[in-house]
Amino acid sequence: MAEAVAVGESTDGDGAPARVPCRVRRRVLRLRPLPLLVAATALLYTTYSLLRIYTFRATTYDLVLFDQAIRSYSRFGLPVAMVKGVHNGFGTDFSILGDHFSPMLAILAPLYWIHDGPETLVVAQAVLLALAIVPIWRYTERRLGGAAAYAVAGAYVLAWPVAEALAFDFHEVAFVPLLSALLVERYDAGRRGQAALVAGLSLLVKEDMGLLLVGFGLFLLTRERRAGAVYVVVGLVATWVSSRVLISAFGGDDDYYWAYGSFGPDLPSAALHLLTHPWDAVTALGTPSLKLKTMVLLVVPLLLLPLASPLTVMVVPLLAERMLADRIPNWWEPRYHYNAFLIAVLLLASVDGAVRLRRLLPGRLRLVPAIGLLAAAVMTVPFFSFREFGDASFYRRDERARAAAAAVALVPDGALVEVANPLGPALSTRARVLLWDGLPREAPWVIADTRGRQFPFESRDEQVRRVEALVASGYRPVFQRAGFIVFHRPGPDPEPIPRSDRDGLPLTRPPSTGQES
Secondary structure, eight states: OOOOOOOTTEOTTTSOEEOOOOOHHHHHHHHHHHHHHHHHHHHHHHHHHHHHOOOOTTIIIIIIIHHHHHHHHHSSOOOHHHHHHHHHTTTTTTTTGGGGGGGGGGGGGGGGOOSSSHHHHHHHHHHHHTTTHHHHHHHHHHHOOOOOOOHHHHHHHHHHHHHHHHHHHGGGGGGGGHHHHHHHHHHHHHHHHHHHHHHHHHHHOOOOTTHHHHHHHHHHTTTOHHHHHHHHHHHHHHHIIIIIIIITTTTOOOTTTTTOOOOSHHHHHHHHHHHHHHHHHHHHSSSSHHHHHHHHHGGGTTTTTTGGGGGGGGGGHHHHHTTOOSOOOGGGGSSSGGGTTHHHHHHHHHHHHHHHHHGGGGGGGGHHHHHHHHHHHHHHHGGGGGGGGGGGGGGGGGGGHHHOOOHHHHOOOOEEEEEEEGGHHHTTSSSSSEOSSSSSOSSSEHHHHHHHOOOOOOOOHHHHHHHHHHTTTTTTTEEETEEEEEOOOOOOOOOOOOGGGGTSOOOOOOOOOOOOO
């Protein structure tokens, strides 16, 4: 039997042991916990997301929307989401590429051949978000060492923007922390071609990801002008083509998310207004004050370190896209998934800022910024969605959740059903799910909720009136518990009726609240 080689040694060409350089051994030892951290984080995120589905905290908008789309991809079709098309008046065969240009989602389709259901999406999202740890660790380790790299990685794991993204089901943002961190890390490592490849992939995530490349180009202008100019131009062109050409080509409305009416009815007029009235932009950034709160929350838990790094300019175009808007209030919130588009870059900017400030600290204190980032992330946990881990009710179904499970069990497989927002994920795998909203869709099955206010209704009274309308139109209640009512109207399943302003009827809600964006 061949003789075993001691740990830390290799063999030379003659079979004699050859000592591995100490620096290589040290690097291997530093890297050894990294896969464990990534795996543990993926497990943490997966547990959180699956518990939300189990306890009926996940929602039809947007989890069922993406579930229907990826299921359609898995069957070699366009990503059709009937729930989106009917609710927003685009029709039953509406492709979400006409809502957001996100062809990257297609790579998740093969996972549906293994398990067809929304659980697949949240597990995939958990893994993708966890993988961002790797480039964050590598970037930090080059600058501050292995111990600091693990502290910064831990700060990412607990970062409140990631928690809020996980709490809002699934979105294409799942790809962004990984890709944005890889873009910065690969470029920083001198791998320009790999960085360019990552930049190209990021353009497939969402139509406005070109703005991230614009920001990256602006950062590079301070050091490599030609490369920076290329990134700026490519980012601007890609954003325009995706937003104004491709979305329309897939049946969408390229003005659907135009949220800058106070500056002008379209991009050229808005740009001219901002050039001639720059103070209006400053005013818009602070109106309402919620915008300022969100921007402060993005940097204060990072100890204001991003403000010391030019890398922070990379997130400015994406952030300005949201904060200059005069409608779509969800864009301004700390809640939802939007801030997860920025968090990886802001963390890397924090590391860069710490490096720039480290000359002010004695050698023994140079770990302080990294440890401070981790401590600050821990301190934010009780104020954001991960606080649910400390709530005993998060791990079991309460009375409402048990009633919801009983209600969805009554819907036959393959049926067309309108459901209150939290119930859709439990039915999406086996039924044709529509969102229960303010307009009749003629589905034979409806599950209503009269206890808790549900999106898209403005009040519980509005939901009660909708229930009364169902009874008046011939629906018969077959189940009622804890506020949930299951209605059935016998007859063959009709095609759902999409209603919109194009039919002369009002939309269920303004097409600009942003919950589905």
